[in-house]
Amino acid sequence: MKEGYLAGLDIGGTKLTGLVSDPEGKVLARVQVQAELNEGGFTRFSDGTAYDGLARKVIAILRAAMEEAGTTEIAAIGIGAAGPLAKGAVLNPTNIKLPALPRGLPPRPLYLPLVEPLSREFGVPVSLENDCNTAVLGEVEFGVGEETRDKTDLHVVYVTISTGLGAGVWSEGKILLGKDGNAAEIGHILVRERGLRCGCGNYGCAEAYCSGRGIVRNARTRLVSEGFPEDSPLLRLAAAEGGDIDRFALLGRITPPLVFQAAQAGDEIAQMVIADAIYAGGVALAAIANAYDPEIITLGGSIAINHPELCAPMAAEMRKHLNVVAPEVRLSPLQDRAVEYGAIVLARQAADQVATA
Numbered sequence: 001m002k003e004g005y006l007a008g009l010d011i012g013g014t015k016l017t018g019l020v021s022d023p024e025g026k027v028l029a030r031v032q033v034q035a036e037l038n039e040g041g042f043t044r045f046s047d048g049t050a051y052d053g054l055a056r057k058v059i060a061i062l063r064a065a066m067e068e069a070g071t072t073e074i075a076a077i078g079i080g081a082a083g084p085l086a087k088g089a090v091l092n093p094t095n096i097k098l099p100a101l102p103r104g105l106p107p108r109p110l111y112l113p114l115v116e117p118l119s120r121e122f123g124v125p126v127s128l129e130n131d132c133n134t135a136v137l138g139e140v141e142f143g144v145g146e147e148t149r150d151k152t153d154l155h156v157v158y159v160t161i162s163t164g165l166g167a168g169v170w171s172e173g174k175i176l177l178g179k180d181g182n183a184a185e186i187g188h189i190l191v192r193e194r195g196l197r198c199g200c201g202n203y204g205c206a207e208a209y210c211s212g213r214g215i216v217r218n219a220r221t222r223l224v225s226e227g228f229p230e231d232s233p234l235l236r237l238a239a240a241e242g243g244d245i246d247r248f249a250l251l252g253r254i255t256p257p258l259v260f261q262a263a264q265a266g267d268e269i270a271q272m273v274i275a276d277a278i279y280a281g282g283v284a285l286a287a288i289a290n291a292y293d294p295e296i297i298t299l300g301g302s303i304a305i306n307h308p309e310l311c312a313p314m315a316a317e318m319r320k321h322l323n324v325v326a327p328e329v330r331l332s333p334l335q336d337r338a339v340e341y342g343a344i345v346l347a348r349q350a351a352d353q354v355a356t357a
């Protein structure tokens, strides 16, 4: 194996994190910033447009992490990014804030290239995977699989419940991937016929109920259909943030933490929203357990990490729908850092490939 420090990047919808580790994966430096992009330009690229602001920002983050780690050289870079991904780039990001597109360029497809600009900047191999696949690698090497020497013995699924709902599957010593490098898109299995609209454009997906975005949209929809009940703690909490605004503007203030807070305070609408999330999450876990028969499913992502009380009822819902021996369901021991650890594993694999080539 080629010796040298490794660099990892976690590109999320709200935060960008850069890491430098020693060759064994011990993290030496970590730099995190908000995922807001304002520098950078747009150019024509492939069948659409490219924006170079993300690459510029993560190059600056990695340089800062390298300085903090006291090194000027790295052996490889691993990146876990919220998908979809294509052509070594993030494709059509829905969560990352970008500057306005200049006239004359096609708005879609919009690529945020990473692999090519980073390998050019640092002169090292760069490996890019979607965040859930990256996280399951982290889980296998540094999380629930850390003590297992032979990784082919492990059957692990990592599920993230954050802005969206997704999974990565480890089986027989590798990540399971499909024809386009995707797999386990469990957020988009159908849980309710003619249900809520999902970010993917379909209706009734698990993610439309069991995700940060789904929880907010479900709460808004229910408040409107119930005619904005006067005694709703959820609306009271939204109004308590100040300002004299109309009731539709109040809907814009609803966030997942507010829904959980309102449910705690006895808000029936908020409680139904959380019951929907538990049901949809449980059905999604059952789908993945029935499909891949894992021994363990770990949960990560901000909603799961901040609300560990969801874990047990979701597992109970899962067990109602199984035709396999139930996997253990637990929070990821890596908490919200599974993607970061996985990015280091990706970097190590990329460095090893160069060394053996």
Ligand SMILES: [Zn+2]
Residues within 6 Å of the ligand: 187, 188, 198, 199, 200, 201, 202, 205, 207, 208
């Ligand atoms: Zn969907």
